[in-house]
Amino acid sequence: MNARMRTALPLVMSAAIACSASMAQAADLEFYFPVGVNAPAVATIEQLTNAWAAQNPQHSVKAVYAGNYEETTTKALTAAQAGDPPQVAVLLAIDIFTLIEEDVILPISDIATSDADKAWIDSFYDGFMVDTMFDGKVYSIPFQRSTPVFYYNKDAFRAAGLDPEVTPATWDEMVEMGKKLTVKDSNGNVTQWGTRIPNLGLAGAWLFGGLVKSKGDGLSTDTGTEARFNTEAAKASLEFLQRLADEEVMAPGGITWGDTPKAFLEGQAASIWTSTGNLAFINENAEFDWGVGFLPGGDGPGAPVGGGNFYIFKDITDEERDAALDFVRFMTTPENQAIWSMATGYIAPSQAAWETPEMQAYSERLPQALVALEQMPHAYREFATFQRARVTQYLVDAIEGVITGGTDAATALAEAQEKADEVLGEYR
Amino acid sequence: MNMRLSYGMGFILLFVPCSLLVAFTHYPAFKALLNSFWNNGSSIRPSRFVGARNYEALLEDDKLMQVLSNSFIYAIGTVPLAIALAIGMALLVNSRLPATGLMRLSFFLPTMLPMVAVANIWLFFYAPGIGLASQILNAFGLPSINFLGSTDTSLVSMMVVAVWKEAGLFMIFYLAALQSIPTNLKDAARLEGAGSVRIFFDVVMPLLRPTTIFVAVNALINAFRLVDHIVVMTRGGPNNSSSLLLYYIYEVTFGFRDFAYGATLTVLMVVILGFMAAIQFWVLNRKAHYQ
The missing domain is CATH 3.40.190.10 (Periplasmic binding protein-like II)
Structure with a gap:
């Protein structure tokens, strides 16, 4: 047994060496x-x-x-x-x-x-x-x-007396049309919301970047060392999200990313803001006439990639x-x-x-x-800096703090800015 | 039978379990303690010794304060509730009602499911508008509640999931304990004229105390140890309202890749858990009645 192994071992080893030599050009x-x-x-x-x-x-x-x-x-x-x-x-x-x-x-x-x-x-x-x-x-x-786009239910637009080929281009139009699209039952409970913008977690921060872009600003730059949270554009964007809830166009509180296509397919939301990555899924499952438009914007169109x-x-x-x-x-x-x-x-x-x-x-x-x-x-571009996960979390906390009604937009963004600057200061 | 092992053999037998214990428990724990005195490095900025600076950061961390208070609310809310439910269910399935087998199975079923599956089931329950909870509320003309999207309800929603999942397991321990209580004790009490409430509190409960210690320690450990549902359902949100200590450690360590601060938080968690286990054993042991 031992003797046989002693002779076999060099054979195996030389075979392995030959093998790796012949593979040198390959990867x-x-x-x-x-x-x-x-x-x-x-x-x-x-x-x-x-x-x-x-x-x-x-x-x-x-x-x-x-x-x-x-x-x-x-x-x-x-x-x-x-x-x-x-x-x-x-x-x-x-x-x-x-x-x-x-x-x-x-x-x-x-x-x-x-x-x-x-x-x-x-x-x-x-x-x-x-x-x-x-x-x-x-x-x-x-x-x-x-990139996210605006998916809308054309049947719901028709039922609300809206032109099914025209999507809201501005935030004001979104609020105005959204009010018409929100439907309540006899008890006063909402059965269909005008729109749905996921605002929780990283997905919420991603979409938020699009809102800020439409007000002519960006959350980060190509240096990776700058976070631009405490800006007029960011404040206006947060206030827009709050306004949608205040005017009963969108459900109040946190809105998850994952349930959004389902809420659209089940008629809970007349329109949704979600990724183009859901096109195939919605196309297969929608039982109504639907369309896609640009995201409504503050001063002009805007979206994150x-x-x-x-x-x-x-x-x-x-x-x-x-x-x-x-x-x-x-x-x-x-x-x-x-x-x-x-x-x-x-x-x-x-x-x-x-x-x-x-x-x-x-x-x-x-x-x-x-x-x-x-x-x-x-x-x-999507928000990106050094220490991205940590810095993005400051933005997520600010957005979530405002939409759940804890803090006002200016305070939340100023706090996020301060924390982000502290982290990014080391990299400048 | 009484043959003595040689020292060499004894050493070999000890070596295997000891090396596993050292490699996977003691070394990582020691390493975490060590890491907590260094700052976080990356390839271009090597880490250096910072003394107690990470521990000073603990004191200034507002988010940690919120996470700790969440964790204590979570533990105080889930542990007694899970125990009370477990006793109730055990009494129910221990009685001579029809179909106790089916009841035992259905009470135990949530325990057998993995936590990730449980979390996905509850995601469906909680989804506002489309979920089961909303549909029940709507059937009664009530507005749907955004369970996971509101800072007021997210933590409570997590606690309900944990109790639902845990109570069945603890029921099994109580059921075993109940069945080991001799019936003559209860018969004697009944002969003395005690009602069933009196029997439960004065005869059954004291005999269940060792089980209660065991279950309480386990429930408390689980309250700090199980965060799978947080990862699946809320990721600690909104605005950190459902973040627990272990989830925060995970977020800091693997999300932010801040291994130094993660290690510091880990040390804090070990200290808290050790302290609570010591108190629990001390209080409950003094009153426990072991046969």
Whole structure:
């Protein structure tokens, strides 16, 4: 037994060495991705990764579904700090500052240097590129991007005597039309609210960014060191949310993100503000005539952009790096963007993708999908700074404090600003 | 049978459980204590020793004060209620009513479900407008309540979920204890002319006291230990009104990635729990009657 093992061991070892030598040119990629929508996302990701692996038989790629965005970021960071990072991951665009601070990602503009690579980076819409940049470098590539739009029930508009083809463009119109859309039963209880804007948690803060944008301001800048909470625009936006509840256009108190599409489908809300990522879900389940419009705005249209981008990690071999870049380029070809966009409802992030025959046919079949694209020029980056999770929580606390009636807008925002400045001061 | 183990063998047998205990309990606890004296670092800003600065931060943390008061309200609200309900249910299923088997099963069912599943069920109950609670209220002509979206009701809503989930488990312990009480004690009391209320308080309750200690300690630990439903249902909101200490630790450590302050909060939690367990044992042990 022992003798046999003694002879077998060198054989196995030399086989292993030979094996790894012959694989030197190849790369085994690990790719972490999150799923954040009601869509067959995993199957589509696997279909795309398998197609890449089939084209590149010398390489292999393992697509790892790592939970929601937050969990995926935590897993990727933990793996990177343990010295075994995934080569590629789709993580929130706004995680850029955290990833830079932890020093785990490569600037993609440093490795994608050929003319073809540069043309590829330039092919994405500017609105999706603003939050990929830091210090003049591009750190990520847009992939699953979304923006909220105004979904409305055309039947409810007709019942309220409103033109079903005209959506409210301003906050005043929203209040005015919303009052007509709010329906009460004989006991005086509301059975249908005029509108529904999720205002709790991170989703609430995301939508809030759109309100602020429509008043001509932004909550954060590209330096990652500035939070702009205590502004006239932010105050007006919070007061608008309060006004919707005061005038019985929207349910008072906290409104969750998750129940919003359901409330719309069940007729509890005549209109909702939610992500384009819900287009496919609402299209399949709505039993009434529905439409999509721009988000009503304060001084003009405004919306936040959100979603995830491709990042390439540090501390990987040169072969892995080249393979990772090739993989990201493959995943974001116009054809593959179109496949991904149609399967999920995410906005294809480049003009070329919208010009593919598949996307042309899709937008004819579901014209609502185009509204988000048309709204893109009015969209602004999602709130992002260093220590994002902590600083965003200050904003979330301020919004929740006001909508649940505890504090007034000016005090809440001033307090959030003070705390944010304290944290971000170290980074300036 | 009485063969003595060699020292070597004894050492090996001890080594395995001890190393597991050290690796997964003592080392992390020690490390947390150590981390609480350092500030939070990142790759570009290494952490440095800051002495008691994290503990000074505890005192200035308004959110911590709210979270602590939430945690105490939560514990004081859920522990006695869960125990009272558990005794009530145990008495019910211990009596000679028809279909006690079915009752035992249905009382115990919530305990068998994982907390995440329970939280999802209750999310449906609580959803304003579309949820079960709203539909019942509306059937009586009452307006629906925004249970999870209001600072007044979010914590109470969490407590109801916890009691619903926990009471069934404690019922099992009480049921076992009730069945071990000799009937001759009750017969003797009845012979002396005691009514069933008197029998319950003067005969049954004292005999249940060891069970009550056990259940109370466990319920208290669970009140601090179980936060899965907070993660699923409210994420501590709105405006931190339903945030509990352990959830706050999770948020600070893994959400904000502030491992130093997370470690400091962990030390605080261990101190609080140790202190309460000591009081509980001291008070209840003096009055317990073990057979």
